[in-house]
Amino acid sequence: MKNRTSPWWLLGILSLFSLGTVILAPFWGAESIDPWNAWREWLSQPKEQWSSDAQILAVRLPRIALAWLAGGSLAMSGAVMQTLLRNGLATPFTLGVSSAGSFGAFLFIAFPTLTAYTGGFGLRLGSLTFALAEIALVLAVAKRSTRAEGLILAGITFNFLFGAGTMMIRYLADPYRLASMERWLMGSLDTVTWETPLSLLPWLGGGLILVFWRLPALDFLAFDEELAASRGVAVASARRDLLIGAGILTASVVAHSGPIGFLGLLIPHAVRPFTGMNHNLLLPACWISGGGFLVLADLFARSLQWSGRASEMPVGIMTAFLGAPFFLWLLIRGRT
């Protein structure tokens, strides 16, 4: 019998990759900094005595933390969605979570009076509220459906509906605000304080608790739902909890960093040939790889300077540029 890669080896190698990106990424970018000096000052000296190296490090660290959390969350959510919807084409956004999140965010961008009272927090809250409400709507509509198709159809319908709502806001909005909306849709990890990654944590914690609580059911659900039911799995409630868990993971990331695409499709496909259909291994492996991948994509995005452009490249563009050739290689090798 040909054995798969040992799970501990696999997790070890992926952790090394992920940890490596997190440790090394702060030293590269538009400005290169001296790693040892930056870390030493950041760890041992008060803020006022920091050199520019430590100051740049302090600005980059929250961003890297956000990238790692967002990447891990989207990759794990993608793996759960692919299993639940029994479809390798599923992504964290298939059920319309990102459309609803974008609609909520656009409301706040288009009507600055809303933001005036709430600041950036309001935009996040608006996005999160609409994204979570959309998950509830999909579940309510698909409640009677016993198969994944019902969920997908309900999700696609709401995707169109919120997509139309988003277009309407763009049509009615002040043209000067369209650029902000476009930029938001491209995904951004642009943060300089710890407030953003820290405010993401409780949501991710909630999503993870739900997903891990129902983790034992995932292998059974991936195989066959009727067989799973005959084996004692409460199929309907497990599916509901997992969808809510994966939905919270996605919605919170969308609200904090915009819809960063491709990652949720790519990472589960890249990892699955090595983990098999054992979700105890697949989900942690997805999180570790997804986190590392997004840190890497963000490093490229903020390192590339384009002539005539003052801002750095949106990370959503970079995930596709880096991920698509890799995904094509997997397809050609027949590893998916």
Add this chain to the structure above:
Amino acid sequence: MSLSAHRVEAGYPNAASVLKEVELDLQAGRFLCLLGPNGTGKSTLCRSLCGLLPLRSGRVEVDGQDLAGMRPRQRARRLGFLPQDIQPAFSFRVEETVALGARVAGHGRWFDPHLSEEALDSVRSALRQVEAENLLGRELGSLSGGERRRVLVASVLAQEPDYLLLDEPAAMLDLHHQAQLFAMLQRLAGEGLGVLCVTHDVNLAAAFADELVLLHGGRVHARGRGEDVLKEDILRPMFGNHFQLLPPIEKGAPPVVLPAQSGQSSGRTS
């Protein structure tokens, strides 16, 4: 020791009952084949017997214990069910497939990131029972229809159930694999398992099963050994004129049932 249905009435939402007061008794160590025309309730009866379909009335008992009062995991330890159409969404390996059943029996913990030795032993043992140990390490999608069915049966056997319910396990198998599968079910019943198998192949069922249960109109129409129930007066209400009854090939064997050729009425045994 038996799995029994008492006056079971069951059906699907917003539709009339498919099963009407079904009485059935599957004893441990017996191999029963459930036969009947399409839409007569064979799969519905299987689902009702393993608790997947709520009953409208009546009850199902496992060794005298009411199935409705059993917890789903407890139920899964007693009853192994193999649905007719299984299409995994992703590629599973043979050992992963069988290990899902072994996990129900308590071999391998849910949080193990890989198959423990204990789980692998259980997987090997189940595969040995269906003579498919050589398939370890293969992807389910790369197997032939017969191999795939044997692995799926092994996966249900790994649950270590007392009763095995299979919904058309021989569909799409060639003659050799059909006979091999039924011989295996006969052997498993001989080892003490209660086996209920839905099939459309009357002759195969008559050759291997201890008894045939004929379902018609949601009720048990007849039950008995092949030579006792494969009779024109019993089969005609079920299949009309669409069958021919030929004499047994050898003395003591059941008669042979074949589909009638177009326009030809049923023949008679000599």
